[in-house]
Amino acid sequence: MSGSNMQAPLLDSLTRRLAETPSVFLAEPRRGRRGQLEVAALVTDLLLTLGGDLLTPTQATAHTPRDKGERNRARLVAICCWLLHDETFRQRPELASPVETLLQSGLNELAVLIDAERFVTDLERREELVRRVLDWLGLCPAGESPHQAADRLGALDSVERERVLRATRARQEAARARQLKKQMQARQAREAAAKANREW
Amino acid sequence: MISDQGHRRAAELLPAWQGAWPAALAVWSRFTRLPKPRFLLDEAAEQAEGLSGSFAMIRLNDHAVLVSLRQVIELGLERFATEVLAHEVGHHVLAPADLADNARLLARLRAGLPGLRKHAPFVGNLYTDLLINDRLARDAELDLAGLYQALKPKDNPGKLWNLYMRIYEQLWSLPSGSLTQGRLDPTLRADAALGARLIRVHARDWLEGAGRFAGLLYPYLTREAAKAHQGFGSLLDATEAGSGEQAPDGLAEIDEAEITGSLDPRDDPALTGIDRPDHAQGDAPDDKAHASAPAGRETLGGRKRRYRGPLDYTELMESAGVKAPRKELVMRYYRELARRHLIPFPSRRVEQASDPLPEGLDSWDLGEPLAAVDWLESMIRSPRVLPGLTTVQRGYGESPGTEPERRPVDLYLGIDCSGSMANPERQLSYPVLAGTVVALSALRAGARVMACLSGEPGEFDQTHGFVRGEAELLQLLTGYLGTGYAFGIGRLQAAILDQPPPKRAVHLLVISDADLFRMLDDYLDGARDGWEVAEQAALKAGGGATAVLNLPYEYSREEGSVMARLERIGWQVHQVSSQEQMVGFARAFARATYHREGAA
Numbered sequence: 068m069s070g071s072n073m074q075a076p077l078l079d080s081l082t083r084r085l086a087e088t089p090s091v092f093l094a095e096p097r098r099g100r101r102g103q104l105e106v107a108a109l110v111t112d113l114l115l116t117l118g119g120d121l122l123t124p125t126q127a128t129a130h131t132p133r134d135k136g137e138r139n140r141a142r143l144v145a146i147c148c149w150l151l152h153d154e155t156f157r158q159r160p161e162l163a164s165p166v167e168t169l170l171q172s173g174l175n176e177l178a179v180l181i182d183a184e185r186f187v188t189d190l191e192r193r194e195e196l197v198r199r200v201l202d203w204l205g206l207c208p209a210g211e212s213p214h215q216a217a218d219r220l221g222a223l224d225s226v227e228r229e230r231v232l233r234a235t236r237a238r239q240e241a242a243r244a245r246q247l248k249k250q251m252q253a254r255q256a257r258e259a260a261a262k263a264n265r266e267w
Numbered sequence: 268m269i270s271d272q273g274h275r276r277a278a279e280l281l282p283a284w285q286g287a288w289p290a291a292l293a294v295w296s297r298f299t300r301l302p303k304p305r306f307l308l309d310e311a312a313e314q315a316e317g318l319s320g321s322f323a324m325i326r327l328n329d330h331a332v333l334v335s336l337r338q339v340i341e342l343g344l345e346r347f348a349t350e351v352l353a354h355e356v357g358h359h360v361l362a363p364a365d366l367a368d369n370a371r372l373l374a375r376l377r378a379g380l381p382g383l384r385k386h387a388p389f390v391g392n393l394y395t396d397l398l399i400n401d402r403l404a405r406d407a408e409l410d411l412a413g414l415y416q417a418l419k420p421k422d423n424p425g426k427l428w429n430l431y432m433r434i435y436e437q438l439w440s441l442p443s444g445s446l447t448q449g450r451l452d453p454t455l456r457a458d459a460a461l462g463a464r465l466i467r468v469h470a471r472d473w474l475e476g477a478g479r480f481a482g483l484l485y486p487y488l489t490r491e492a493a494k495a496h497q498g499f500g501s502l503l504d505a506t507e508a509g510s511g512e513q514a515p516d517g518l519a520e521i522d523e524a525e526i527t528g529s530l531d532p533r534d535d536p537a538l539t540g541i542d543r544p545d546h547a548q549g550d551a552p553d554d555k556a557h558a559s560a561p562a563g564r565e566t567l568g569g570r571k572r573r574y575r576g577p578l579d580y581t582e583l584m585e586s587a588g589v590k591a592p593r594k595e596l597v598m599r600y601y602r603e604l605a606r607r608h609l610i611p612f613p614s615r616r617v618e619q620a621s622d623p624l625p626e627g628l629d630s631w632d633l634g635e636p637l638a639a640v641d642w643l644e645s646m647i648r649s650p651r652v653l654p655g656l657t658t659v660q661r662g663y664g665e666s667p668g669t670e671p672e673r674r675p676v677d678l679y680l681g682i683d684c685s686g687s688m689a690n691p692e693r694q695l696s697y698p699v700l701a702g703t704v705v706a707l708s709a710l711r712a713g714a715r716v717m718a719c720l721s722g723e724p725g726e727f728d729q730t731h732g733f734v735r736g737e738a739e740l741l742q743l744l745t746g747y748l749g750t751g752y753a754f755g756i757g758r759l760q761a762a763i764l765d766q767p768p769p770k771r772a773v774h775l776l777v778i779s780d781a782d783l784f785r786m787l788d789d790y791l792d793g794a795r796d797g798w799e800v801a802e803q804a805a806l807k808a809g810g811g812a813t814a815v816l817n818l819p820y821e822y823s824r825e826e827g828s829v830m831a832r833l834e835r836i837g838w839q840v841h842q843v844s845s846q847e848q849m850v851g852f853a854r855a856f857a858r859a860t861y862h863r864e865g866a867a
Contacts, residue, residue, distance in 0.1 A: 135545060136545045138544075138545065139545050179543070180542075180543060181544070182542050183544070185540070185542070191464070191540070192540065218442050218443050219442070221456065222436075222443075228457045228460055228461075228540075228541075229539065231453045231456070231457035234454075235454055236534075
């Protein structure tokens with residue numbers, strides 16, 4: 068997937084690009100009569116720039132948020148469109164297909180967890196998004212080995228962190244429940260013993 | 268022989284490290300001023316300065332930086348002079364910076380470490396190191412990573428070490444294994460990511476992040492409590508930062524952030540970075556987990572002043588390294604609580620000057636202004652000066668002026684210290700606090716105070732007559748008897764009735780409860796019963812008499828009641844329905860009795 072003839076992308080320039088995302092890409096996605104930004108049109112533009120095909124009506128519908136719940140994903144897709152319009156990716160037909168799937172479904176988990184605007188305003192989240200996109204496209208930032216790139220993405224990965232934290236929380240709650248049960252059983256045993264003594 | 272060689276090598280290293288000091292100061296600011304660091308060349312010097320375990324340490328009491336060059340060589344840190352010294356400067360200028368912030372930091376960490384409070388200084392050291400090192404590595408581009416790589420232990424030192432080092436790896440974007448050892452499990456990686464965010468998010472308001480940092484380390488400390496410090500030995504430079512005789516002010520009150528700040532960072536969206544943008548619409552999973560997250564101030568019922576107990580206060584001070592007897596810390600605690608209720612310092616406006624007329628010599632007691640001592644006369648009296656015993660001061664008369672003379676009444680303060688009263692060292696005792704407010708206000712206004720703790724029949728303890736020494740009064744008030752059932756009314760006979768008439772009018776103030784009435788009935792001394800003693804003492808004292816009593820509601824002032832009887836014999840009875848209300852009474856009493864007098 069990663070073209071060997073392709074120049075390795077510079078991480079700093081991509082994160083800076085994200086920081087400089089024009090406000091039009093952060094506008095409210097169109098939903099019915101509300102919003103200004105046609106996210107499907109942005110995606111089409113990007114795919115054409117990369118040498119890909121037009122979106123099918125079904126694909127275009129998927130980029131139009133139907134309710135508030137899908138709003139954040141549409142905003143994140145718009146921000147990614149801006150990022151992928153960078154010279155590094157432009158007119159690379161081999162990227163059109165992975166970009167299409169990335170925008171179609173590859174950002175879903177992230178969009179559920181993090182406000183899209185954070186990928187513009189927060190230094191760490193900017194790096195996370197850039198690394199995630201590069202990883203999806205099979206690219207390594209300039210100066211890094213695949214192992215280093217994977218290690219750094221692992222350190223920033225919000226989805227994985229959330230999964231681990233949720234598991235930790237569940238473990239803690241289960242331990243607390245076990246302890247409580249043990250205490251209750253001990254109390255019941257004491258009460259039973261006291262009752263037995265009285266009956267004797 | 269080896270020791271000589273070590274000393275020689277340390278001496279050779281000395282100029283280079285001395286030369287690095289200005290640069291280390293300049294890293295923080297061109298205007299940073301601190302005493303020059305003390306470089307210790309051998310073990311004897313380290314022992315003399317109290318440096319053990321670590322190769323460097325700071326002391327907030329005297330702003331000292333101590334570095335063992337002997338250990339620097341042993342650890343192979345010779346080339347990190349600027350890094351080490353700038354780090355120590357950071358403790359003085361950033362965190363914990365001063366004794367008060369050090370104690371506040373410890374208070375917040377202790378709140379976040381239930382059952383593991385003794386580890387608070389250790390956790391505080393790790394937290395402040397992270398804050399300082401991150402700033403030095405990012406802003407000053409110092410090689411802190413190199414320093415930690417040099418300190419990397421050979422054996423696997425445990426999960427806490429790996430978590431701590433993984434936080435540095437995260438902060439400085441270092442690959443896994445740069446500072447950590449072995450395989451890191453996903454939980455540790457996730458926790459380290461939280462730790463790194465915590466350091467960045469709370470870089471400016473670092474005290475706010477302390478409780479969360481304690482929460483982050485808590486599970487690791489629980490698992491490794493016995494060997495938590497393993498591997499960190501040579502890094503711990505600020506665990507005894509507050510060690511000394513100075514006690515920081517303002518710690519009797521619990522800072523609200525101590526409670527809200529001990530939130531588990533795993534539940535803090537600002538640190539997890541998880542904000543679930545569409546959560547409000549119910550699209551995101553795991554609603555329950557987030558619904559249970561603490562909601563901060565709202566859950567606490569608004570802003571209220573909260574005070575820690577005396578036991579917690581003394582433990583906090585001991586944890587902060589304050590080297591003072593527990594009794595003195597308890598006195599300090601009550602003085603601090605009383606301070607905001609005291610009358611303002613009285614200032615006298617002199618309408619008409621009059622020539623002072625030297626009269627005889629009076630004895631000079633401790634607590635009186637030192638400048639008042641007549642040294643010549645004192646030396647004539649006894650060449651060996653014993654303050655308070657051989658010291659005298661000149662007494663002056665005044666020619667009559669036009670302003671009426673106002674003298675504060677002296678105070679006789681009797682506090683019920685029977686079995687029903689709390690031990691002020693273990694629990695906040697409101698009668699003691701109320702007594703402290705009144706006694707210290709009286710001293711401010713220039714009055715003398717005689718205090719008496721009494722739990723009778725049983726024991727009593729009192730000052731040696733009417734005194735002006737604050738320490739003597741607090742020493743007595745914070746004592747505890749826990750005997751008998753009430754304030755012994757017979758104390759008034761010994762202190763007032765059996766004494767010559769007082770030179771100045773005395774106000775009698777007794778703090779007790781309903782048992783005082785029983786004591787008035789029970790006390791018998793020859794022809795006089797308790798009621799007569801109370802009546803005659805009030806008459807002889809000449810400055811009024813007040814009983815503040817914690818009474819149930821059924822006590823009324825109707826004709827024939829004990830309350831009415833006590834008032835008829837010259838006592839004002841102030842009824843409160845809880846011990847807490849005694850403090851409000853004490854404040855009002857002090858203002859009415861002493862502020863008006865002193866303000867002239």
